[in-house]
Amino acid sequence: MKKLTTRSFAALASLGLVAGALTAAPAQANTVTIKVVTPNYTDDMPAYYKDLNARFMAANPTIKVEHENLSWDDILVKGRTYISTKSYPDVLNLNTFSEFAAEGLLYKTSDLFTEAKLSDFVTAFRDNSKYNGVEYAVPDLASARMFFINKALFYGAGNTKIPTTWAEVTAASKKIKAKYGSKVYPLAIPLGSEEAQAEFQIWAGGNGGRYFDEAAGKWVINSKANLETLNQLKAWVKAGYTQPNPASTNRTDAFKLFSQGKVAMINASVFFPSTLKDYKSKVDYGVAPFPSANASKKPITLGVQDYFMAFKKTGNQDAVSKYLNFLFEGKNYAGFLKAAGGFIPATKSASTEVDSSLLPFIEQLPNAIFYPGTLGSWGTVVAKITTQIGTGITKDSKTVLDSLQKTAVAAGTK
Amino acid sequence: MLAKSTAAKSKKQVATHDVSLASALPWIGPALVLIALVVIWPVIELVRISFTDISAAGSLLDFNGLTNYRELLANPDIYPVARRTILWVFGIVFFTVILSLPTAQLINQNFPGRKYVRWALIFPWAASVVMTSMIWTWILDAYSGELNLTLTQLGLISEPVDWVNNPGSSFYFLMAVAVFVSIPFTSFVLLAGLQSIPNDIIEAASVDGASNWQIYRQIKFPLLRNALLIATIINLINVFNSFPIIWIMTRGGPGYDTDTTTTLAYKLAFIESNMGQSTALGVFNFIVIMMIVGLYLRVTKATRTEI
Numbered sequence: 001m002k003k004l005t006t007r008s009f010a011a012l013a014s015l016g017l018v019a020g021a022l023t024a025a026p027a028q029a030n031t032v033t034i035k036v037v038t039p040n041y042t043d044d045m046p047a048y049y050k051d052l053n054a055r056f057m058a059a060n061p062t063i064k065v066e067h068e069n070l071s072w073d074d075i076l077v078k079g080r081t082y083i084s085t086k087s088y089p090d091v092l093n094l095n096t097f098s099e100f101a102a103e104g105l106l107y108k109t110s111d112l113f114t115e116a117k118l119s120d121f122v123t124a125f126r127d128n129s130k131y132n133g134v135e136y137a138v139p140d141l142a143s144a145r146m147f148f149i150n151k152a153l154f155y156g157a158g159n160t161k162i163p164t165t166w167a168e169v170t171a172a173s174k175k176i177k178a179k180y181g182s183k184v185y186p187l188a189i190p191l192g193s194e195e196a197q198a199e200f201q202i203w204a205g206g207n208g209g210r211y212f213d214e215a216a217g218k219w220v221i222n223s224k225a226n227l228e229t230l231n232q233l234k235a236w237v238k239a240g241y242t243q244p245n246p247a248s249t250n251r252t253d254a255f256k257l258f259s260q261g262k263v264a265m266i267n268a269s270v271f272f273p274s275t276l277k278d279y280k281s282k283v284d285y286g287v288a289p290f291p292s293a294n295a296s297k298k299p300i301t302l303g304v305q306d307y308f309m310a311f312k313k314t315g316n317q318d319a320v321s322k323y324l325n326f327l328f329e330g331k332n333y334a335g336f337l338k339a340a341g342g343f344i345p346a347t348k349s350a351s352t353e354v355d356s357s358l359l360p361f362i363e364q365l366p367n368a369i370f371y372p373g374t375l376g377s378w379g380t381v382v383a384k385i386t387t388q389i390g391t392g393i394t395k396d397s398k399t400v401l402d403s404l405q406k407t408a409v410a411a412g413t414k
Numbered sequence: 415m416l417a418k419s420t421a422a423k424s425k426k427q428v429a430t431h432d433v434s435l436a437s438a439l440p441w442i443g444p445a446l447v448l449i450a451l452v453v454i455w456p457v458i459e460l461v462r463i464s465f466t467d468i469s470a471a472g473s474l475l476d477f478n479g480l481t482n483y484r485e486l487l488a489n490p491d492i493y494p495v496a497r498r499t500i501l502w503v504f505g506i507v508f509f510t511v512i513l514s515l516p517t518a519q520l521i522n523q524n525f526p527g528r529k530y531v532r533w534a535l536i537f538p539w540a541a542s543v544v545m546t547s548m549i550w551t552w553i554l555d556a557y558s559g560e561l562n563l564t565l566t567q568l569g570l571i572s573e574p575v576d577w578v579n580n581p582g583s584s585f586y587f588l589m590a591v592a593v594f595v596s597i598p599f600t601s602f603v604l605l606a607g608l609q610s611i612p613n614d615i616i617e618a619a620s621v622d623g624a625s626n627w628q629i630y631r632q633i634k635f636p637l638l639r640n641a642l643l644i645a646t647i648i649n650l651i652n653v654f655n656s657f658p659i660i661w662i663m664t665r666g667g668p669g670y671d672t673d674t675t676t677t678l679a680y681k682l683a684f685i686e687s688n689m690g691q692s693t694a695l696g697v698f699n700f701i702v703i704m705m706i707v708g709l710y711l712r713v714t715k716a717t718r719t720e721i
Contacts, residue, residue, distance in 0.1 A: 077684040083473065084689065099687075103473055182573045193667050193685075244556065247668030248579035257557065383686040391669035394581055403490075 032319040033064040034090035037082070039075045039306075041340035048339035056326050063319045088311040090320050093140055097307045101131035102376030102414065107310045109135040112321040117328070120347045125305050128370050137307035138324070139346035141337060143269045144301045144361040144368055145202050147291060151284045153184055153264040162288040164299065166206075166232055169265070169291055173241035176264045185243045188263040189233055191390030194250035197371075197382050198302055200389050202267050204229040205300040205369050206292035211385065211408070212372035219408040221385070222401040228293070230389075230397040237393050247390030259283060269304075270361040274342035287360055289367075301361075303368030305346065377411035384408075457700065464693035482690035486698075489691060491670050492678075498585065499654070499674040506589050507649045510596040511642070517597060518604035519630075539598035547662040550591045554578045554663075578663055585672050591659050596652065600645045607641025608634065647710040651703060675699055 038049065046069045053065040068089075070078055075094065082089055088105065100106050109118060109129070118126070118135070125139035149162055154172065157179035163169040173186035191199055201211065209225035212218070220226070236242055243249055243257060255272065257263045259281035267290065276283065289299045308327075310320040326332060330349065337345055344361060345351045354362070372378050384407045392400035464482055467475040486492060521532050538546055553560045556576035565571045578587050611634055619629050657676050660666055666673035666681055673681065675695060683692035 080684060080687060084468070086473070099469070103469055191668075193665055244576045245579040245581070245668070247581075248576075248584075248664065260557075262557075380687050387667060387681070387685060388669050390667075391671070394668070 031062050031064050032315060033066060034316055034319045034323060035066045035068070036091040036093075036323065037068045037070065037075065037079065037089040038093040039095075040069050040071050041343075044339040044341070045069055048335055052327065052332060052335070056323060059326070060319075060322060063322065065323065088313065090313060090316050091308065091310050091323060093306065093308050095304075095306045096373060096379050096382075097129065097137035097309045098131050098374055098376045099379040100309060100311070101134075101136035105311050106136040107312055107317065107320070109138055111317060112310055112324055113138070117325065120349055122346055122348060122351065124303070124365065124368070125346050128305055128373055129307060130374055131376065137309040138328075139305045140308050141340055141343035141346050142303055142305040143271065143343055144303050144364050145198070145267055145269050145290065146301065146361060146364065147288045148258070148266050148268045148272060149286045149288070150258065150261060150264050151286050153180065153261070154286070157264070162286060163265075163291045164289070165291055165294050167294065170236070170239075170241075172265070173236065173239070177241060184262055184264060185257065186241045186264050187236055188249070188254040188257055188266045189236065189242045189246045190249040190251045190254035191233075191246045191393060192248050192250035192253070193387050193390075194252060195386070196247075196390045197385045198304065199251070199267060200226075200229070200233075200385070201369070201371070202290055202300070202302045203233060205302060206290060206297055207232075208293075208297060210369065211381070212375065212413075214372065217413055219381070219405060219413065221408055222398070222405040226401055227398060230392045230401065232293075234393050234397060247393050255279075270344055270358060271340075271342040273357050289364060299367060301364040301368050303365060303370050305370075305373075376414050377408070380411045381408045460693060460696050460700065463689075464697045466690075466693075468689040468693075482694040486691045486694040492695075495670055495673045495675060495678050498672075499676075502585075502589065502592075502656075502674050503650060503654050506592045506596060506653045507646060509589075509593045510600050510649055510653075511646060513593065514597050514600035514604055514645070517601040518608055521601065522605055522608045535601060536598050538595055539602075543595055543656075543658045544662060546595055547591065547659045550594075551578065551663050554587060579668075581668065581671060584664060588660055588663055588672060591663070592653060592656060595659070596649055599652075600649060603641050603645040603648075604638060607638045610641075611637045643713050644710070647706060647713060650706050651710075654699075654702060654706070675702075 036049075036053075038045065040046070049067050049069060053067055057063065057065055079089075079092060079094055083100070083105075092100075097106065118138075121139055122142075125142055126135060129135050129137045129139055147162065153176060154162075157172075157176040159172045159175055161168075163172050169187065176184060176186035189199060190196070197211075201209075204210070204226050207225045207229050209220075209223055209229050211221050213220045233246070237246055243254065243263070254263065254266060255268065255275055256279065258266045258268070259276050259279040261281075261283050273285075276285070290301060292299045308324060310316075310324065327336065328347065333345075333347065333350055334353075337343060337350060342355070342358070344358060344365075345354060351362070371382065375381075381404075385404055388400060388404060463474065465477055465479060467478040467481070469475055517535070521528065521535060554562075554577040556562065556574050556579065559574075559577075561577065562571070562574040566574065578584055615633060616629055619633055624632070654674075655676055656674075657680065660672060660674060660677045661680070664672045666677045670678065670681075676699060679692050679695040679699060682688045682695065
């Protein structure tokens with residue numbers, strides 16, 4: 001029965017295709033087809049785009065949208081394959097833009113949006129969308145990170161105050177471990193290949209550590225501040241305060257452990273509350289600014305933004321401009337944010353009507369540090385940091401940082 | 415007279431030869447085109463790209479000679495990965511063969527339900543390796559895996575062990591899964607070998623009073639040689655090229671600690687956007703494969719002339 005239905009469905013579908021091809025043929029002469037490639041922030045994305053694209057095509061009968069929604073893993077690989085085979089998408093939504101801008105593949109945003117529209121984007125995010133001082137991408141959304149605690153575990157172990165320094169993290173971990181033994185990991189440090197670059201940066205940032213020194217224009221991955229940070233993480237792992245094998249723990253794994261009530265403290269992003277809801281987690285959590293190295297260091301948050309960019313192709317400028325402007329229209333953009341699941345909006349107009357759970361994160365934005373995402377070499381460097389930095393937990397930290405520094409220097413500062 | 419007839423004969427021979435080549439073309443033509451398109455062309459492209467400068471975004475720039483190769487050889491991470499690849503290939507093939515020999519023996523015996531045992535045995539081979547790897551990932555999962563659950567309930571371990579991610583044991587677990595996946599094919603090749611051994615030789619030996627072990631050691635095993643050689647070499651190729659097990663279970667991580675040259679070539683290209691070194695490594699991998707294929711051709715040729 002199952003087979004029969006599949007087969008008849010296939011037959012119907014192929015009939016439909018033929019019919020579609022027949023009717024579409026005459027109109028094709030002056031129709032522009034644009035290919036839109038987007039990451040699957042959540043499983044609500046395909047439905048959002050289906051509706052958006054249908055309405056867009058209805059309003060613009062001469063533009064045909066081909067949409068491809070990919071998982072993050074796939075889009076990073078497939079996106080690159082598209083570029084290397086020169087089958088550029090027209091519109092791409094990704095976490096990096098600078099290497100494409102460096103090659104002159106992208107439209108300037110001033111070619112796509114009016115200045116009035118551009119000025120609605122949050123200024124800090126716009127500054128992060130520049131390559132050599134020119135904007136080649138627009139921010140689609142952003143995230144900031146804070147320190148999440150499992151209230152029951154944390155206070156249940158006799159802690160009274162959420163840690164603000166590394167020493168207080170150690171003290172709190174000690175109490176939690178003493179109380180719950182091996183049933184609970186006081187601290188989750190996911191340094192697996194999913195998001196190790198972020199996990200390391202947020203801890204290092206609290207010690208004044210960065211990957212790139214903007215003022216001096218040079219890579220500083222093996223700086224003293226970063227080395228101290230890696231050694232501190234190592235010390236927590238050695239003391240048994242973290243989950244085993246941090247270098248192989250992905251962020252998703254750590255989030256799951258927290259949602260099951262097995263982790264007391266964790267660095268998590270602005271969308272974490274909605275993730276916990278998806279996991280049907282019963283954990284009662286608290287949110288606080290991220291602890292810094294010591295009282296003399298300023299607490300920071302790590303701001304991360306993703307981008308929309310459009311590739312230059314003959315005859316597609318008008319279509320991609322219309323498409324992106326349509327997407328950023330009030331109601332459509334609100335739908336985008338909703339489907340993406342709890343991120344910080346990239347436009348000023350959308351920021352005024354956010355969910356109250358986002359407010360603490362938006363408050364942290366003035367303290368945000370960003371990746372050096374405007375460097376053309378950042379894509380290469382971050383890939384290496386992401387896969388390698390976790391090995392500093394079991395190997396010699398200085399060797400690992402030195403080797404990353406070497407890669408970064410070789411990749412250049414352009 | 416004699417000379418004339420030889421000349422005529424040789425002319426005729428040449429003509430037949432020409433006709434046979436021309437008449438064969440329509441038959442082998444499509445296959446040749448297919449091979450040229452899906453085998454030879456990609457290889458030429460691979461080699462060409464390996465001599466080209468490639469940007470981080472993936473665009474091909476200029477010809478740059480041996481730079482990609484020099485950079486690859488200067489990359490200190492390559493050497494441990496290359497050593498690990500040797501362990502991966504030979505370790506897995508060795509244990510696969512050692513375990514497949516008795517398995518083939520077992521399924522060659524006549525016993526009730528043999529058909530079902532054979533089905534069960536071939537299943538891991540018929541199933542997608544991606545699926546098998548995912549199932550093993552779940553079995554070995556630290557927090558909710560079946561293995562940890564069972565061992566904890568039996569009281570053998572007090573807290574969950576992170577089998578796959580533990581740097582000490584990780585690579586061996588990957589190898590074990592690869593052996594598990596390789597056994598079915600190897601056993602069936604050996605089974606075919608066993609079935610081709612004429613029964614009368616074995617009967618004659620047992621009439622002469624040879625023990626079971628003597629029959630195996632001195633008759634069956636030597637006659638299995640061809641099947642064993644072919645199974646070994648095909649396994650060498652499969653295991654060297656094996657990608658899904660490692661990629662699904664550890665992604666070659668942490669760092670490069672469970673990478674082989676095959677997964678590293680992918681990681682360099684698509685994760686680290688280092689297409690240049692990746693293509694150079696791809697050419698290296700291709701040469702290794704060609705060497706094993708050459709060995710295979712020699713062995714099969716040798717066994718054919720023997721027969």
